Amino acid sequence: GAVVSQHPSWVICKSGTSVKIECRSLDFQATTMFWYRQFPKQSLMLMATSNEGSKATYEQGVEKDKFLINHASLTLSTLTVTSAHPEDSSFYICSASGGTTEAFFGQGTRLTVV
Amino acid sequence: GQNIDQPTEMTATEGAIVQINCTYQTSGFNGLFWYQQHAGEAPTFLSYNVLDGLEEKGRFSSFLSRSKGYSYLLLKELQMKDSASYLCAVRPLGQGGKLIFGQGTELSVKP
Numbered sequence: 001g002a003v004v005s006q007h008p009s010w011v012i013c014k015s016g017t018s019v020k021i022e023c024r025s026l027d028f029q030a031t032t033m034f035w036y037r038q039f040p041k042q043s044l045m046l047m048a049t050s051n052e053g054s055k056a057t058y059e060q061g062v063e064k065d066k067f068l069i070n071h072a073s074l075t076l077s078t079l080t081v082t083s084a085h086p087e088d089s090s091f092y093i094c095s096a097s098g099g100t101t102e103a104f105f106g107q108g109t110r111l112t113v114v
Numbered sequence: 115g116q117n118i119d120q121p122t123e124m125t126a127t128e129g130a131i132v133q134i135n136c137t138y139q140t141s142g143f144n145g146l147f148w149y150q151q152h153a154g155e156a157p158t159f160l161s162y163n164v165l166d167g168l169e170e171k172g173r174f175s176s177f178l179s180r181s182k183g184y185s186y187l188l189l190k191e192l193q194m195k196d197s198a199s200y201l202c203a204v205r206p207l208g209q210g211g212k213l214i215f216g217q218g219t220e221l222s223v224k225p
Contacts, residue, residue, distance in 0.1 A: 006156075032210050043201060043215040044157070093156050097211030105156040 002028045004096045006106025013084055013113055021079045021109045023094030029074035030096035034103060035067075038091040050077050084113045116140045118216035120202050125222045126192055134187045134200050134219045142207030148176050148187045149201040151218070157201055160187065189221075197223045 003026040013019050023033055032051050036044040048064075050056040050071035058064045068080040077096075081088055089112050097103040117139045126132040138146070145164040149157035163169055163178035163185060175188040189196055202216040 034212060036215075043217045044203075044213075046212065046214065049210070049212055091154075095211070095213075102159060102162065103211040103213065105158075108154075108156040110154070 002026075002096075002098070002104045004030075004094065004104045004106040006094055006109055008109055009107060010110040011112070013111070015085055015113055016083055018080055018082045019084055019111060021081075021092055021094075021111075023077045023079070023096065023106050025075045025096045025098070025104075028096075028098045030077070031074065031099050032097045032103075033071055033077040034095045034097070035069060035077075035079050036093045036095070038093060038108075044093060047079075081111065084111070086113045089113045116204060116206060116214045118202055118204055118214060120200075120216045120219045122217065123220040123222070125224060126189075128192055128194060128223055128225050130192050131188065131190050132192060132221065134189075134202075134221070136185045136187070136202030136216055138183050138185070138202070138204050138216075140183075140204050140206055140214070143180060143204065144207040144209075145205040146176075146178055146185050147203040147205065147213060148174075148185075149203060151199045151201055153199075160200075192223050194223050194225070197221060 005024045007022045035047045047062045048056045048058045056069035071077040093108040094106045095103040120136045148160040151157040161176035168177045173190045178185045199218040201218045203213040
């Protein structure tokens with residue numbers, strides 16, 4: 001299957017700082033990328049959908065000014081958590097779709113805000 | 115809106131068969147996925163159903179009934195490594211590759 005690389009795998013940051021997470025499709029062009037958040041013992045919750053070259057569509061309850069998403073190319077989308085707080089600590093996962101049936105997941109990023 | 119239900123946890127014995135059920139209610143339906151997720155890792159794709167019936171892939175099979183809003187994942191010849199969370203996800207109609215996930219079923223395989 002197609003490969004999606006997410007970086008970093010884990011990050012620890014201080015409260016109030018910003019963190020950028022990258023999601024790259026390595027061997028296909030991702031017209032759409034999805035960003036999910038998963039708290040312990042819970043399922044994946046979709047945060048936003050991004051299409052290359054256009055603004056992201058955020059799910060209800062997700063602050064677009066706090067979670068900045070950029071999808072500037074067909075192989076890269078970034079999620080920036082701005083002014084992070086301890087409650088933002090979570091597992092963030094991206095998935096990428098090239099228009100086929102399946103969307104492929106990155107390996108996830110464990111964010112811990114201290 | 116969408117609503118997806120699956121049991122929170124299940125326990126089964128190594129070598130046995132286990133069936134994980136998933137019921138869903140969606141405003142539009144364009145396929146149902148099953149994923150396996152080990153703790154601290156990203157989900158891995160197991161199966162996809164868009165038409166009614168059974169899809170078999172090795173030790174894993176998935177069934178779909180669209181009229182009943184029901185699917186199940188069947189795991190045969192259980193192995194210890196099958197202990198994981200199994201996620202049912204529905205793709206709404208007309209929303210590209212967006213997936214709505216159920217809460218996941220934590221499966222424990224005992225010797």
